[in-house]
Amino acid sequence: MEKSRLFEYLTIFGAAAVLGYLAVVAAANLYAIDNYGYRYARGDYQTIKVVGRQFSWEFQYPNGSRSFNTLYVKAGALYKLEITSMDVVHSFYIPQLGIKYDAVPGFVYVMWLKVDKPGVYDIFCAEYCGSGHYLMLGRVVVEP
Ligand SMILES: [Cu+2]
Numbered sequence: 001m002e003k004s005r006l007f008e009y010l011t012i013f014g015a016a017a018v019l020g021y022l023a024v025v026a027a028a029n030l031y032a033i034d035n036y037g038y039r040y041a042r043g044d045y046q047t048i049k050v051v052g053r054q055f056s057w058e059f060q061y062p063n064g065s066r067s068f069n070t071l072y073v074k075a076g077a078l079y080k081l082e083i084t085s086m087d088v089v090h091s092f093y094i095p096q097l098g099i100k101y102d103a104v105p106g107f108v109y110v111m112w113l114k115v116d117k118p119g120v121y122d123i124f125c126a127e128y129c130g131s132g133h134y135l136m137l138g139r140v141v142v143e144p
Contacts, residue, residue: 045078045112052083052090052103055132057123069138071123079113091127094140100126118144 048071049060059071073079083092085103092111093100101111115121125136 043078045080047080047082048073048113050081050083050092050103051086052092052125052129052136053086054088054130055125055135057092057125057136057138069123071138071140073113073115073140073142075118075142075144076116077114081111081113083109083111088129089127090125090129090136093124093126094121095124096121097140102127115140115142118142 046062048062049058050071051058051060057069057071059067061067061072081092081099083101083103084107085105087105089105090103091100092103097113097115099111099113101109103109119142121140121142123138123140125133129136
């Protein structure tokens, strides 16, 4: 085989190998993403309703109790957060836990929450929702 032909084949198969590798890695990682919590949902969890309104956060627990602006959870336990709004669009944001999801009237969005480290984490509203937007602060209290 002449040399230029050899380089041509090496270029083609080299590029194919790189693209094939990237395709396999991307597919494996995309498959591992669990946005809707299908794998979580098979486990044991409790549902907490998160309701945004001008200008506070309300949390409704499975036993019927409620709290405002402070979300109480247990470390290591799994929670399904059903996020909605009573009035305008808010955004439920806990930066330290990597959670940020819009609270939209008429819609319920699901997020999964599991915190292993006990402590207190800040909650913000991350969508401008009116004159009291800056007051929509809260905290997550993770009990050991
Ligand atoms: Cu808000």
